[in-house]
C-alpha cells in the first residue's frame with residue numbers, strides 16, 4: 001500500500017523565475033532519489049503538489065516542506081492510503097508543471113490512462129483551476 005498527500009500553498013513572496021527553476025530542479029532530483037512520485041504545479045503565487053510513495057518517506061518530506069519559509073497558508077487536501085500511484089509512470093520531466101501545456105498534458109494523461117478511481121478523479125478536479 002502506498003500513501004499520497006496533496007496540498008495547496010500560497011507563496012509568501014514572488015519567487016524570481018531563477019529561484020523557481022532552482023526549486024523545480026531540486027524537487028525533481030530529490031524526489032527521484034527518495035523514490036517519491038510527485039507533480040508540482042505553480043500558478044499565480046500558488047503551488048499545488050501531489051506526493052506519492054512510502055508513507056514514512058512522504059511524511060518526513062512533508063514535515064520539511066511545512067517548515068519551508070518560502071510559503072505559508074498551507075491547505076492539506078489529501079492525506080490517505082492509495083492502492084497504486086498515479087504518477088510513477090509519469091515522465092520525470094513532467095513532474096514539475098510550468099506552463100498551461102504541461103497542465104493540459106497532465107489532464108490528458110489522467111483522462112486517457114484509465115484512472116477511474118475516486119483518487120484520480122479528485123486529482124483531476126484539483127488541477128482544473130490551474131488549467132484556466
Ligand SMILES: Cc1cc2nc3c(=O)[nH]c(=O)nc-3n(C[C@H](O)[C@H](O)[C@H](O)COP(=O)(O)O)c2cc1C
Pocket residue numbers: 009023026027030031038040047049061064065066068070071
Ligand atoms: C512549493 C514547494 C514544494 C517543495 N517540494 C519539495 C519536494 O517535493 N521534495 C523536496 O525534497 N523538497 C521540496 N521542497 C523543498 C523543501 O521545502 C525543503 O527546502 C527541502 O526539502 C530541504 O529541506 P532541508 O533543508 O530541511 O533538508 C519544496 C519547497 C516548496 C516551496
